[in-house]
Amino acid sequence: MAKKKHKLPLAYQPIGFVLSWAGGALAGTAFRTAWKVIRHEDDAPDALDRDRRWGEILLAAAVQGAIFAVVRSAVDRAGARAIERSTGVWPAKDKGGRD
Helix, strand or coil, X not given: CHXXXXXXXXXXXXXXXXXXXXXXXXXXXXHHHHHHHHHCCCCCCCCCCCCCCHHHHHHXXXXXXXXXXXXXXXXXXXXXXXXXXXXXXXXXXXXXXXX
């Protein structure tokens, strides 16, 4: 059982990559939707948009960052729980130094 536990994080990496990619796509969609609700605009400002004010750019960055962080955490956690349910092993090393 111990060998399986050591190898699982490496085996989980491709799954984690796919989940992260899907989570990024989901977060992008969620951000575009949220921006339409917040500002009633189709396009969020970019840091290099000359015609946008600092407040608009920083608001867009803050909303986007928050959405991406929440979606990434939810996707990572759901993936880890699914691996644990299917294998009985948590797909990461314990923070306390235990394997």
